[in-house]
Amino acid sequence: MHLEIATEPAHPQRPNEDFTAASPSAVVLLDGAGTPAGSDCGCSHGVAWYVSRLGVSLLAAVTNQPDRALTDCLADAITQTAGLHADTCDLSHPGTPSATVVAVRLADEVVEYLVLADSTLVLEHTDERGPVAVTDDREALVGAALRGAMDAEAAGTAEHAEALRGYVEAMRAHRNQPEGFWVAAADPATAYASLTGNVPRADLTGVTLLSDGASRLVDRFELADWAEALRLIREQGPAALIREVRTAELSDTDGRRWPRGKTHDDSAVVRVTL
Template sequence: MHLEIATEPARQDRPNEDFVAASPSAVVLLDGAGTPPGSDCGCSHGVAWFVTRLGVNLLAGVTNQPDRALTDCLADAITTTAALHAECDLTHPGTPSATVIAVRLTDQDLEYLVLADSTLIVEHADPATGPVAITDDREALVGAALRGSMDAVPTGTVEHGDALRRYVEAMRAHRNQPDGFWVAAADPTAAHAALTGTVPRAEVTGFTMVSDGASRLVDRFHLADWPEVLKLIHDQGPAALIRAVRTAELADADGKRWPRGKAHDDTAVATVTL
């Protein structure tokens, strides 16, 4: 397994809330959900603290318990991480949360778990199959009905900041609800709402994980498709995708062409060749 990782915070003066870690048999990528200024989350530690501990606990479980289902490994990691900050208000609707991708390699299979809006792209040995992108779009579907007022004003303005806070608070009512969307926060039952699957290892040549800050080039900016992104990564490395995203963001700093909650987002890319 050959692994390359690139990650970059949205701003150099704020911690990176994306997280990537790997062992010889597993890779995990998490994207933390931050709290906009003016909103409380009930936790004194912060999103980056939460994401790091959840990611480390998840990687340990996936690696050390090869026969345990990925959903159970994630549920265990959520429970263990919650116990590390039990003094915080973990029932708060804004308690730190994260999207999760986990991949485990066995001698026979590639096992995967995808929870929320990061994307896993699996590359198949058969060229006719092409790359298959797996993402959990339930959050985007819920958000589409709530983000109109935020998208209507320029990014970076006071009005946009107020609209972003209202949007985030409105989304909380749908978080980890049967008719809403699911993320890894303090409730381990969310793990069992993840998308999961198994692909025979002999049919796979590699896979790539991207947080939603990096997938913007495809799913929000529509400047490339996944085969083009994979070619960019294979030719120039995963940092090249982040550079392409930043170039597009800087060309539309006020969000008029591509309305979005943040002008820039944390980015993480992990690519594996088998």
């Protein structure tokens, strides 16, 4: 396989809360859930710390235990990561660090995948179906009913920042709850709410993993479809997609055209050619 990775923080002076890693038989991408200024998360380490440790543990499990289900690997990684700070942090806090997860295992005959929360996996088929995006939209469905006040305010204003804090607080009540949405946090049981599947390896030409900061060119801004986005990545590399996202964001810094919680977001793209 051939592997290309690009990632960029939302702001150079802030830590990148996206995480990517790969081995010859596995790829993982995680997108950490940050806490707005003025909100507590109960953890002294922060989201970037959590995401990197969860990602390393997950990659090791997926790689070293090829016969173990991806959901079990994620559950083990959540348990292991929680154990690293259970004695120092309040893991029962509703804002404890969390992450979306995409994991892919590349076996000889089959490609297995797991998707939890709003990062995206795009499968590129060898036949006329074209690219197929796999994403967990439960968070978006819950958020659609709660984001009105935030979307009504111009990004960068005090009013928007206050509305964002209110939105995050409201979403916490639905996180990892029945009829809500699911993310990796401190409870290993959430791993079993993931979307999973497998595809014969011979049926795929490649797979692409994207955090929502990168996929927004397609699924929020609607400036490209998946076929166009993948063509850009193939021809110019994954960093080119992130550049297109940044160009769009800079054309709408107040969020009037595309209302969003963050003007810029951490972005990560992993392209695997089989």
